[in-house]
Amino acid sequence: MAVTQDKAHRAWRAAERIKRLSDRLVGVGPIGLGLDGILAWVPIAGTVYSVGAGALLIAEGLRGGASVVTLARMGAYLAFDSATSTVPVAGWAVDTLFPGHLMAAKALQKDIEARHGPSALPESWDRKRRARAGRRGVKI
Numbered sequence: 001m002a003v004t005q006d007k008a009h010r011a012w013r014a015a016e017r018i019k020r021l022s023d024r025l026v027g028v029g030p031i032g033l034g035l036d037g038i039l040a041w042v043p044i045a046g047t048v049y050s051v052g053a054g055a056l057l058i059a060e061g062l063r064g065g066a067s068v069v070t071l072a073r074m075g076a077y078l079a080f081d082s083a084t085s086t087v088p089v090a091g092w093a094v095d096t097l098f099p100g101h102l103m104a105a106k107a108l109q110k111d112i113e114a115r116h117g118p119s120a121l122p123e124s125w126d127r128k129r130r131a132r133a134g135r136r137g138v139k140i
Contacts (some may be wrong), residue, residue: 003065006115010120011064015057015105022053022101032099036081040095046085050084053101054078059110070111074104 024032036053040046057078061071081100084091113119 005062007060008064008112008116009119011060011066012109013121014060015064018053018057018104019105020059021059022049024078024102028043032102035100036101037096037116040092042083042086046095047082049100050078050082050085052093054104056083057101057104057108061111062110064112065115066108066111070107073107074115077101077104077107131140 010034021034022036023034025034026032034052036046057074059072061074066074077100081095081098084095084098087094109119
């Protein structure tokens with residue numbers, strides 16, 4: 001079954017949400033921290049979240065019509081990310097610093113853009129732009 005451009009771009013946006021929630025809730029330069037990194041320090045919860053978010057990304061990859069190579073790359077990133085969260089302390093630290101969901105989501109987004117053209121986020125997702133405009137009294 002052929003994947004429409006609209007379906008593919010919806011998968012792209014879903015991957016963006018998962019990426020931000022898992023690995024970029026708070027970002028300082030190239031370093032980001034999200035629910036995956038925070039929950040890594042909570043036994044069982046970190047693994048459950050990591051596997052669940054990874055499964056959602058793979059499902060979006062299937063919905064978006066990603067290639068087998070992209071799905072395999074995503075699976076490798078997500079398997080490593082989830083496996084590290086099972087090891088106490090040292091693994092949790094690695095899981096906190098390794099942005100597996102972010103890397104998998106970017107791989108999916110690149111694949112979708114190559115097949116269906118660029119996708120754009122709704123303007124309401126651009127927090128920085130809204131914050132700057134709000135300080136200047138500009139309505140968006």
